[in-house]
Amino acid sequence: MPKIEPVRTCVACRNKGTKENFFKVVMNKNGEVLVETTKKLDGRGAYVCKNQECLNLCKKKRxxxxxFKREVPENVYEELLSEFNKQ
Ligand SMILES: [Zn+2]
Structure with a gap:
């Protein structure tokens, strides 16, 4: 039986895919919103495609x-874009 990969949905364009195609942003139990980079973070996750368009849209439209129904700091959006530019 092949392993079934859970399907993620981009918060900007609503496209679906597996986790390799997305950046993950997590809200931890303290209500902090963080970009998941190398280490795995626990909490509620949101996914954004690894493309400039979705990242810009995400930032522009907050x-x-x-x-997450809260004020997400500007640096979270900036971090997503800088992660993208690092690739
Ligand atoms: Zn997208």
Missing amino acids: ILNRV
């Missing part, structure tokens, strides 16, 4: 604020 999509993560809506997803």
